[in-house]
Amino acid sequence: AQSVTQLDSHVSVSEGTPVLLRCNYSSSYSPSLFWYVQHPNKGLQLLLKYTSAATLVKGINGFEAEFKKSETSFHLTKPSAHMSDAAEYFCVVSPNNAGNMLTFGGGTRLMVKP
């Protein structure tokens, strides 16, 4: 069994300030973890993924996430928010090397103030 909890349903930051979107997971298997972004009325775009290699994963658009097994966390960060980062973000877990079994978190809506 696996599950994902995104600890904040909404996060609001000012443009130019750091972004932190929190994600905790549970999995009976060695997991693969993903962050996807969804802009309004659009599909999901893969930001980054962790698949048991380096624990600090760098993604697109300046985002990165760190896999911490001891804390069962995979928080998403970005040093400086841009207005275009405003979107819905989903943390996703699957058993390693089994891309059929994605489990989605509830999503975090990121708002960026000018």
Next chain:
Amino acid sequence: GAVVSQHPSRVICKSGTSVKIECRSLDFQATTMFWYRQFPKQSLMLMATSNEGSKATYEQGVEKDKFLINHASLTLSTLTVTSAHPEDSSFYICSAKLAGAQETQYFGPGTRLLVL
């Protein structure tokens, strides 16, 4: 690379009619495609997994006779919502896996269905 398209992007239909949504992998072969449903302000829920040339596997609670899935080729899967009702109004998103790859699903842009 790894682009997935969906058609139509938006559709409005009358209650009782059927609607077909197409999902295409444009630049790769997808042995497996997935169909998700997303209600407003909610996360994605997997409806079914579609393997090319075989019957789809539906998640618990999803009516296979209402949501017909066909995966006739390595680049095309279709979802037909039969006898649509207003409660079927939702955002339907497909995804596809590269043949031979294990982890990553690539998502289409979604189809907004409104049943009047």
